[in-house]
Amino acid sequence: MKKQKLILIGNGMAGVRTLEELLKLEAELYDIIVFGAEPHPNYNRIMLSPVLAGEKQVEEIVLNSREWYAENRITLHTGDPVTAIDRKARQITTASGMSASYDRLLLATGSNPFIIPVPGHDLPGVVGFRDIQDVETMLDSARQYKKAVVIGGGLLGLEAANGLKKNGMDVTVVHLMDILMERQLDKPAAALLKASLEEGGLKFLMEAQTEAILGDQRVIGVRFKDGSEIDTDLVVMAVGIRPNTALANAAGLHCERGIVVNDTLQTFDPRIYAVGECVQHRNNTYGLVAPLFEQAKVCANHLAQLGYGRYQGSVTSTKLKVTGIDLFSAGEFNEAEGDETLVLQDPAQGVYKKLVIRDNRIKGAVMYGDTMDGSWYFQLLREATDISSFRNTILFGQHDLGDAGHGEETRVGMLSDEAEICGCNGVCKGEIVNAITSQGLFTLDEVRAHTKASASCGSCTGMVEALLASTVGEGYAATPSKKAVCGCTSYSHDEVRKAISELELKSMPELFDKLDWGTPDGCPSCRPALNYYLLAAWPAEYRDDAQSRFINERAHGNIQKDGSYSVVPRMFGGLCSADDLRAIADVADKFEVPEIKVTGGQRIDLFGVKKEQLPAVWKDLSEAGFVSGHAYGKALRTVKTCVGKNWCRFGTQDSTGLGVKLEELTWGSWMPHKFKLAVSGCPRNCAEATIKDLGVVCVDSGYELHIGGNGGIKVRVTDLLCKVESEQEVLEYTAAFIQCYREEAHYLERTAPWVERVSLNYVKQRVVEDKVGRKALYERFKLSQQYAQVDPWKARAEGAETHEFTPLSIDRMRAAS
Amino acid sequence: MNEWIPVTKLEEIPRLGARKLQAGDLDIALFRTGSDEVFALRDRCPHRGGPLSQGIVHGDAVTCPLHNWKIDLQSGEVQGPDQGCVHSFAVRIEEGVVYLDVASLESAA
Incomplete structure (x- = not known):
């Protein structure tokens, strides 16, 4: 196929970013020619201030060297501005008299500084x-x-x-x-x-x-x-700046303050696209870089002929790049009538923070002196998060929200270059800052790819984002509020879930087809998510796709660093008999299990089992009455219990008995992420129920239900959902809460961030106040459990999925032939 | 000189999945893509030695189950920004049977 011709007019950040995005999607579709008026390759215009201040050299702010253009077979003409576009002939001409024809044209002519037309404005100096x-x-x-x-x-x-x-x-x-x-x-x-x-x-x-x-x-x-x-x-x-529309205007393209474009960044001539400071979109023009990058992404998508992705405008935030001055602003920072304002003012320390609130949502923020939480407020603003549950501490910042273990560390600005930011991968601050500046990184994903910081457990994500924001100023492309599932699509988790139920998508190929997935069979990020979403939406009909599950869930054990597996049999409520223990001991002897350990969730873990041994191990355990403990899955893990009133002199209810009932109800259920329960027999809370996804704390008059807690990376204490009077109610409310989470959370989102995202009030409304809704959730959970409570170990011990556990052997083949 | 020997039937490898193949002390991972192509790589990630046969297959790549390194099935090369290479072996499919070139094993041993 003959390549089409794409011409980019304007060799600046928005235009070249569009090309980069395009090359990522379709490297071979176009022959690309770039015309730039300036004699330089593409550089980071927002870094001109540090260059002027002597903090950076011109060479340090170049984003795409001439070699980059050559490597990507892009023809670059610098110092030769385009002077005319002939739309009929689809041709452009330049100041030097050169002409070239196009199939698609991309305008990124940027803006001009506004020069006040007072007498003397054209003097030298x-x-x-x-x-x-x-x-x-x-x-x-x-x-x-x-x-x-x-x-x-x-x-x-x-x-x-x-x-x-x-x-x-x-x-x-x-x-x-x-x-x-x-x-x-x-x-x-x-x-x-x-x-x-x-x-x-x-x-x-x-x-x-x-x-x-x-x-x-x-x-x-x-x-x-x-x-x-x-x-x-x-x-x-x-x-101020004025969008540079001269060329577009002369070519007869509709311009107002800027070149008018639609949501796909097309001008009134559909062959001509425009991005960046020169455009006017939905009556807005943008002079900051983050919106330009969002435009670039959408425009590239359409140039690549993929046809999804819409630009719907941006909310912007600003930081001033003057060393020693911390200042942040976003949104509508001057209150309108009826708005509330929260203000923190400390003149002695030079700190001022103001949030403009409407209907318990942040509409704008201004901060001076202490801007550490700017990106957090900005995120709350863009996502229109209901802040009612933490509004009395919101001005003190995010680290005041139970961010145990990090607290002061979040103030990355004060850390030395050697300070370790990512504990998982051992990446320190200096490395990250260096990668951001030397590789020209703008997004969290790019930093993850190049440095591995925040690429594992993600607990340092906030710090990495803060580093990005402070290193590149407003050029930092904050993670968009609508997060795509992965690079294969522009649809968000919520959109995909909605499509699955509304379009009745019941298999992955069907989903890839209907939603125009960018890859033929997804990637390791989206496949497990989609498999879960389909399973949660169609428990009776969907056939689980083993190849879309992470190895632990495919092999029903936890893979260890040496490639062996660990095996955790389920012990309901943590109770067991002497026979149970003997059976586990027999298995350990028979298969020479190298290590046995009691887990945090009150179960017994057998370590170092070879994959080939798993079905035989499971067969013995299964015969002794055990089922899988699902210690390896995004699934219901364990119900931890304390001793309870049968033995304990403080116990108010039968916590172990209730724990067993809860585990019998919920075991086998697949979840967006792991899910842990606990039941404590009295407020002394020996089962640590208030750091579980759902914790029951028994009191003399009934049962308190607590939700959204977890230990781990970022400890979060539960919120009290409600108090109920009977065990039957505990079971019903628990199932309803689980089902609501199963149906609405994003894959890999634990209950803690989910509850924070949708708000405690919302969960209360769904599970406590709406009686009919609760019953319906409970029924849907029980229906899904009919299909989920099939022991995967027993099935495999009896011969299911043999290929997974039996290696092939060349020697055997040779002997046979 | 090639020395092709049959190792398994195509249908014995799950689509978008893998099988581990033992050749003496050498572990090989046989991958089957969505378009039914088969590739063979040494079953050992160049990063921390993770078993690639346990990873998720997508497009013409596999992602290591231990730390998510992405490896090209055809060349064995680790994909962008990480660096490294896995030994790859010649395979072909004939009438639904997968053949491996055992001569190519010598160089990996």
Whole structure:
């Protein structure tokens, strides 16, 4: 097939990012030509401030070297701007007279700094702050002259002013409003910022309107509306940017403030796409990089002819890249009528935090001085999380939410380069920062792939995200609120689950087909999730796909580092008889089990069993009356119990008996993640029920049901769901809670984060208040259990899945032939 | 010189799955893809020695069950940003029977 021709106009971050995304999807579809007006390869424009401040060199901010273009067979023309598009002939021409034809055209012409058209605006010594050229002009001026005026007290203006100050200039910032960075800050935060910048030596002229720039050969001063004047040798105009629509306009494409595009980033000419600062989407234009990357992803998807993925606009957040100043802002930070505000103000420490709340959801945030929790608030904002259950501590930050074991560590900014961030893979802060800057990483996934940090247990994810945010500033592409299941699709977990039930998808090939999966047979991330979702939706009909299960669930044992397996027989409620113990001991002797251990969940674990031995081990255990303990699965694990009132002098109820009943009801059930239960016979809570997915604490008058706890990486204590009076109610409520979790949680999401995501109130409503709904959940759970409570060990001991446990042998084949 | 010997029937390997094949002291993993191609690699991940035959097969790759390294079935090469290579062996299928080139085992031993 002949390749199509794709031309990219604009060799900047948005355009080249689109190409990168496209190459990931379809490397062979297009011959690609790139035209850039600047003489450089693609560089990280948001890092211009550190370059100006002397904290980085130009070479350090290059994102794609010329070698990258060559390796990907992309033709690059730099320093040659495109001057015209002929849409009829599908051809472009450049300043140097070159012409080229296209099948698809991608416009990423970015924006121009807005230069206020006052007299003298075109004098030498008046610059914008937009590209490497501008930075070089500024650095050059700093070497020759003393005084600088920056017009514009916004993000860009302050970064420019800070940079010039660092280069030894005497800098005055001129701002039209009485609030600095008024698009990102409210009054108190802006006042703190101004005070801090003044301390650093910057001067400010607030509420000053520029009337003229003075000078003859070169700028010598600025005059304001009130008649006052100020001497200067350099004027930096940083009052804003305007989408660069000139080329598109001339080609007859519909433009308003920017080039108008639809949700697939197409302009009014469907062969022409546009991304980045030059576009206007749903009436918004964007000047920050995270939205541009979201656009790039969607646009690439359509260029690759995959046809799914929609861009629906972005919520943005901002950080100021001025060393020593911590500032964060997101969303609607100025309260509207009826909004509530939560404020924490500590003038002595220079800390100010404000959250704007509407209907118990964060609408906006401004933070100054302590911005550690900015990404957390931003996530709560984007996901519209109900904060009612933790709103009295929310201003103290996420580490105040029972993040045991991490607490102060989350303040990554203060850590040294040698501090270990990822305990699983032994990755320290310096390595991560280095990878982010040297490889040009922007997303959590990229950092995981390159450094392995946060790629195992994930408990350091928050710290890695904080490092990303602090290293690349607003360029950090925060994990989108709608998380795709994996790289094979753009659908989220919720969307997939909905599609399974609404479209009645009952097999994986059908699902791949109907949902346009990007890979022929999925990947190790999505297959186990989909297998679970199908199983949970159609317990009677769906045929479990062993090849889509992780090895532990396929072999019904826990794989150990040497490739052997561990075997945990189920002992309901942790109770056992002398005969049970003898049977386990006999198995251990017969198969020469190297190690036996009692588990945290009150079971006995046999270690070091060879895979080939498993069916025979299970046969003996099965004959002694044991079933699988599912210690290896995303499944109901154990019900841990304390002694209870039969023996204990404090016991209020029969906790062991209730534990046995609970385990008999729930064993064999597959879950989104592992699920643990416990029953304590009195509030002394010896069974540690308040760190379980569901814990029962017996009291004299009945039973307290606690949910959403776990030990492990991030300890979370349960929330009290309700109190009930009878054992039968305990069973019904437990089953209903489990079924709600089974039907609605994301795969690999434990109850703790699930309850935090959907809120305790929601779970109470479903399981406690809605009586009819609870009964229905209970019935659906019992139905699914009819099919789930088939002992997998017995089945395999009797010959199921033999191929899984029997290796082939060449010597045997040779002997036979 | 090739020396092809039959090792199993295609249907004995689950689709999108694997079988372990013992050749003396050498463990080999036989993989069957979604499109019924069969590949043979040494059953040992270059990272920490995980048994690749126990991993999840997807596309033309297998992911190691121990730490999720992704290995190309055709070349045995570890996929991007991780690095390494697993020894691969020649296989062919004829009338539903899978043959392995035992001559290629010598070089791995």
